[in-house]
Amino acid sequence: MEHVTETADARPGLSKSDKARERTCIGCRKRSGPADLLRMTVSGGLVLPDPGHRAPGRGAHLHPTTECFDLAVRRKAFPRAFRVPGPLDVTGLRDHVAQRDK
Numbered sequence: 001m002e003h004v005t006e007t008a009d010a011r012p013g014l015s016k017s018d019k020a021r022e023r024t025c026i027g028c029r030k031r032s033g034p035a036d037l038l039r040m041t042v043s044g045g046l047v048l049p050d051p052g053h054r055a056p057g058r059g060a061h062l063h064p065t066t067e068c069f070d071l072a073v074r075r076k077a078f079p080r081a082f083r084v085p086g087p088l089d090v091t092g093l094r095d096h097v098a099q100r101d102k
Contacts, residue, residue, distance in 0.1 A: 023061040026077040027068030037061040038097070042082045046089045049096040058082055064100040069093070 022031045039050040039059045050059060060081035062068055069090075072078060078088045 025063045025068055025072075026060050026081045027062055027065075027071035027075075030063075032061075032063065034061070036063065038064040038100070040093060042084060042088060047078055047082075047093045049093055062097075064097050066097060066101050069097045 021033055023034055023037050024031050025037060034053060039053045039055075039061055040047050041050050041055040041057050041059050042048070043057075048055070053059075060078070062072060072081075073090065078090060079086060082088070
């Protein structure tokens with residue numbers, strides 16, 4: 001008996017280009033398109049919002065809600081997502097998310 005595992009390519013309803021553009025929220029870990037997520041980058045130990053998706057460097061994605069932000073903080077997901085050691089300053093991002101979530 002052969003064991004078959006379903007891959008992301010086997011998911012119904014998504015074209016190849018849609019799958020290529022999906023990103024995972026570092027807070028809730030759900031996949032969404034880039035339009036639904038806020039891209040972030042790191043500069044000098046600060047996590048900065050990149051709403052234009054144009055900043056250079058490694059990016060991470062987050063649903064712009066306080067729930068997903070709080071989950072990411074609680075899970076210590078920011079350093080892991082950016083592959084940097086130690087804690088990062090997320091105060092500016094917290095303010096940005098709070099403004100968008102109103």
